[in-house]
Amino acid sequence: MRKYTPKDNVQAKAYYTDRFHVVPSVPTQDVSTDEVFAKQLEILSSQVEIKSAYIQVGQMRVEIDHKDNFKAIEILKNECGYAMMTDMSAVDYLAKDGEFEVFYQFLNLQERKRVRIVCRIEQGLAVESIVPLYKSANFSEREMFDMFGIVSNNHPFMKRILMPDDWEGHPLLKTYPLQGDEFASWYEVDKIFGKDAREAIGPENRDPSRIDRYDTKRFSRVGREVPFGADISKGEPETPIEYSETLLVDYNKSQTQLENRK
């Protein structure tokens, strides 16, 4: 029987975990241990509902409701002196909790303090864009949309940023395989030569460690060239050498199907 692999998280996993392994946690401190943070949290909590707040590795982490994100961040900027949004993105917890965790990282230059605002959001919901407060969110929110599919409402230009505009799928989701999916393997062929050329070209090899000894179609035989498409296997059976265990999508399947049809 084939080993079961969870489909909601296809990222690499530990192949062995000790039965008695207890996962320790990074120590956290109460917010009241830091004067500055305690004061800022007081200002925040008077106007927004705080779900949890603690200090971890010198930075305050405040969890709020995703509907309050704009309001909370506005308070942070105007009343707590966090003049810079240094980073923002999301973490995919869809497999575990069915939610994304969106985080914003802020810097207060006067007091040299950093705070992280975190909110949980279900798939399909949108957060409010904070571009009116911090222009640096312009690119970051687009990146978050590109990588996770989380839309920011009222963003001036909510388009993909790193991936091509006509890409399908969001690469940083845990359900997205490292080597890309079926769409990814045909993307360049379709785009450059058109769908008709699929049969002649074949899917893109997206596993960098895959070696096909008898490949004469691509550039793997530099210096030992043979005519295009020539059979150089000398009757040996095909033994593909696959090093990558994480390869879950069989790119050759479509090709073999095509060949079988011939």
Added chain:
Amino acid sequence: MQQPNKLSPFFENLNFEREDNTMVINFGPQHPSAHGQLRLVLELDGEQVVKAYPDIGYLHRGIEKMAENMTYNEFLPTTDRLDYIASTSNNYAYALAVEKLIGLEVPRRAQVIRTMLLEVNRLLSHLFFIATHALDVGAMSVFLYAFREREFGMDLMEDYCGARLTHSAVRIGGVPLDIPDGWMIALRKWCDGVDYELKHTYNALLEKNRIWKMRLENVGVVTPEDALSWGCTGPMLRGSGIAYDIRKEEPYELYSELDFDIPISDTNDSYGRYRLYMAEMLESTKILRQLIIKYDDTKPQLMAHAPQYISAPKEEIMTQNYALMQHFVLVTQGMRPPKGEVYVPTESPKGELGFYIKSEGEPYAYRLKCRAPSFFHTGLLQELLVGTYIADVVTIIGTTNIVFGEVDR
């Protein structure tokens, strides 16, 4: 959307309001002064930029995705490919984030070597900036002189770690190697050389050069409010008159013990930023000279002792059974940091380079986000370029000092 095909280029993602007197041009992604793979779509009214749209992603390799599929030590060499002008600063930022996550103390000699490598890399990056910026603007000879010093600096890195560009010279928990014989002498000589060249070559060629000043003064003006709002860090922030350097304000490694200044410029323009880079290079050589002295009174230990996370020294692995077993587990399974999240900022030559790591106690990071300074500086371009002339576009891209390895990741 216009149907894409290979023969008719189209402006993907774009909906320009076309008027008869404006022209849309495509700048990059193969433009020699686009600093890598920057594609700018500019709408021009005559020679003036009306709208600018930086299109990035041509060097996207999914490094954050790769981080989720690699053990912590496996991922370290990948960080070289972020800001490939100064690889060690990426290695270091990542290693520091993991060390903060597992709460590790690094031995003093490793700290000295790391700080030294960071400053050497800062010089390499700044020299590269001066060289390419001058070349973009049209001063070819500065490029040649600055690359000569940079080559010597890369020789130093090669002597230390064997690589010239992708160093991987830092490990989680310390450094892999001690300083080789004669390295300190070569470093001191190089510092003197850089100082001398700064004063007598680059500054002499550029500082009062009439053309250089005309091309740079009042070009690419970033107000302090904009710099903060757009998330500018490093020289872009200090070039707008805000004295914030993470080495000074949130010191890491040995920076709290070192005596150095944070130069700032309040002219907000490209020329001020160029002067700032020059001043920062002098500070870096000053730091390096102090570190050479600090190295002498350190003990030879290079890697932290934390058998749960980091392999024991090779001698111990070869002689003691338990150390061998731990090493075996660490190599085959990878280390498992505790559960938690951490964001660690460091001052890379380009600005604030931070790593956000979310660990679920697995040998693979649950989420790793690399906060790259150049990403935010590229975002700034869409506002900074509007209203400037097409000839200044190259200057402004040069002055932001963006590197596409870390913009696209």
